[in-house]
Amino acid sequence: xxxxxxxxTIDHPALRRIAALAPLGADERSLLHTAMTRNLxxxxxxxDLAIEGRxxxxxxxxxxxxxxxxxxxxxxxxxxxxxxxxxxxxxxxxHKNPLAMTTISTLNPVTVCVAPQPLDDSVGEGLxxxxxxxxxxEQRYWLRQMTRLGRLTAYERVIDWALEMFERCHVGEAVWPxxxxxxITQEVLGDTLGLTSVHVNRTLKALMRDGLxxxxxxxxxxxxxxxCTRIAGIQQARVSGASLYR
Amino acid sequence: xxxxxxxxTIDHPALRRIAALAPLGADERSLLHTAMTRNLxxxxxxxDLAIEGRxxxxxxxxxxxxxxxxxxxxxxxxxxxxxxxxxxxxxxxxHKNPLAMTTISTLNPVTVCVAPQPLDDSVGEGLxxxxxxxxxxEQRYWLRQMTRLGRLTAYERVIDWALEMFERCHVGEAVWPxxxxxxITQEVLGDTLGLTSVHVNRTLKALMRDGLxxxxxxxxxxxxxxxCTRIAGIQQARVSGASLYR
DNA sequence: CGCGTTCTTGACTGCTTTCAAAGATGGTGG
DNA sequence: CCACCATCTTTGAAAGCAGTCAAGAACGCG
Numbered sequence: 413x414x415x416x417x418x419x420x421t422i423d424h425p426a427l428r429r430i431a432a433l434a435p436l437g438a439d440e441r442s443l444l445h446t447a448m449t450r451n452l453x454x455x456x457x458x459x460d461l462a463i464e465g466r467x468x469x470x471x472x473x474x475x476x477x478x479x480x481x482x483x484x485x486x487x488x489x490x491x492x493x494x495x496x497x498x499x500x501x502x503x504x505x506x507h508k509n510p511l512a513m514t515t516i517s518t519l520n521p522v523t524v525c526v527a528p529q530p531l532d533d534s535v536g537e538g539l540x541x542x543x544x545x546x547x548x549x550e551q552r553y554w555l556r557q558m559t560r561l562g563r564l565t566a567y568e569r570v571i572d573w574a575l576e577m578f579e580r581c582h583v584g585e586a587v588w589p590x591x592x593x594x595x596i597t598q599e600v601l602g603d604t605l606g607l608t609s610v611h612v613n614r615t616l617k618a619l620m621r622d623g624l625x626x627x628x629x630x631x632x633x634x635x636x637x638x639x640c641t642r643i644a645g646i647q648q649a650r651v652s653g654a655s656l657y658r
Numbered sequence: 659x660x661x662x663x664x665x666x667t668i669d670h671p672a673l674r675r676i677a678a679l680a681p682l683g684a685d686e687r688s689l690l691h692t693a694m695t696r697n698l699x700x701x702x703x704x705x706d707l708a709i710e711g712r713x714x715x716x717x718x719x720x721x722x723x724x725x726x727x728x729x730x731x732x733x734x735x736x737x738x739x740x741x742x743x744x745x746x747x748x749x750x751x752x753h754k755n756p757l758a759m760t761t762i763s764t765l766n767p768v769t770v771c772v773a774p775q776p777l778d779d780s781v782g783e784g785l786x787x788x789x790x791x792x793x794x795x796e797q798r799y800w801l802r803q804m805t806r807l808g809r810l811t812a813y814e815r816v817i818d819w820a821l822e823m824f825e826r827c828h829v830g831e832a833v834w835p836x837x838x839x840x841x842i843t844q845e846v847l848g849d850t851l852g853l854t855s856v857h858v859n860r861t862l863k864a865l866m867r868d869g870l871x872x873x874x875x876x877x878x879x880x881x882x883x884x885x886c887t888r889i890a891g892i893q894q895a896r897v898s899g900a901s902l903y904r
Numbered sequence: 905c906g907c908g909t910t911c912t913t914g915a916c917t918g919c920t921t922t923c924a925a926a927g928a929t930g931g932t933g934g
Numbered sequence: 935c936c937a938c939c940a941t942c943t944t945t946g947a948a949a950g951c952a953g954t955c956a957a958g959a960a961c962g963c964g
Binding site: 559 | 680729731732733735736737739751752753754756759760787790791793794797798800801803804805807808809849851852891
């Protein structure tokens, strides 16, 4: 691996996010790098990466694009559990013969690679730790989603969700940008927040009017992060002593 | 230990539930049995077994009593994520230095024991599998909870939740009893379903009027399981996840 | 440029909450 | 055994947040 490749890979958002979860050795980074440059698969937008109830196959890493986990009720109602962005893991299961618990669908073209397995105790300890922390974070997001759906108003839900998206996309980074590209419609956001798209629209208008945040043109912009954080007001528990958050 | 004790333990709901998750060898049952008769700890009602943000200590098995996982917002709003009943596991984490993601509080006196660790690959494979399946089930319940909170009406939420409680308490059992003792108030149920206790009360009245189920005197009774299943059945996943198009 | 998707807005409906107060329940001590 | 108290349940009236329905405007892609 030459220097140019090394730099390019180190800058890859997916690798950056995974590396932020646990300290990785040079050999582990190399394992990841190899996986990320081979066995790539790109799935077009609006396709399923997994279908609820079907057997889970190889564990994957999302390298490019966005996807979401959802469930659709018999009468058509849909709930979106969460989004998968570069650096997220798919299909890790500790037990035998696992079945997919949710459907995973792409929002735009998604590139994945097979997640490398830890080789032995020396090469892979950090990797295993990173996978475990990634899983713990996912659980934390699910708890936060339950709290949003169960106890926050529409206004609060949008704010809290927006902050979470920044967190997810910038794990371990000291500074957040002020905006984030989102390939999602208001309908998708509604199904994520347990609202109708009409009410999402009205709520977004109110949030912009109040100078808190803006979602327009496929871009989420935090207009007043300070005030958003205060309104969301949910205490955030850290999952690990490691300094993932500041 | 005399025979009577042994029989009593084999019939113990906690052991029965864990054994239903994966085939356990005689030595593994023995490990569990030893753990379940030593190092017991009983915590009174209305105490915390864990506090969000604090370090997680030994993994535990609930032997007796009920507890719940919750989060309380700054202004006092509370969401209950799920309930822990005999046979449920607490404090299993794959990564280092884990912190509790939720507070766990007891509803009545709860007896726990330390969960035995698998000894090696021969004695413990089934145990490890049981723990993994238990964890997967927990995640499944969380997804179901998100769906309830995000997309079901109050009426549907109560029904779906009631069926889930029977499922949780009778994992792997062919026949369900028609009723279940629940040490929970309507206030607790409201915080579980994202409703006010007042509306829970009204909804319960409606469900009883419609002959579907009854929650009274600390007992949940399924009056018409068939019809309840049909109403909650909207939660059954559709095979065609393909998602964006309705 | 044209068409389908997405966004926006208004009017109306309705599920759920809020507020308040009375009634039931269960445990405790006299 | 009963009085007493705290907790929990129940009910009504009014208000509010979010959903529904509908239609026009804006956007983006080919």
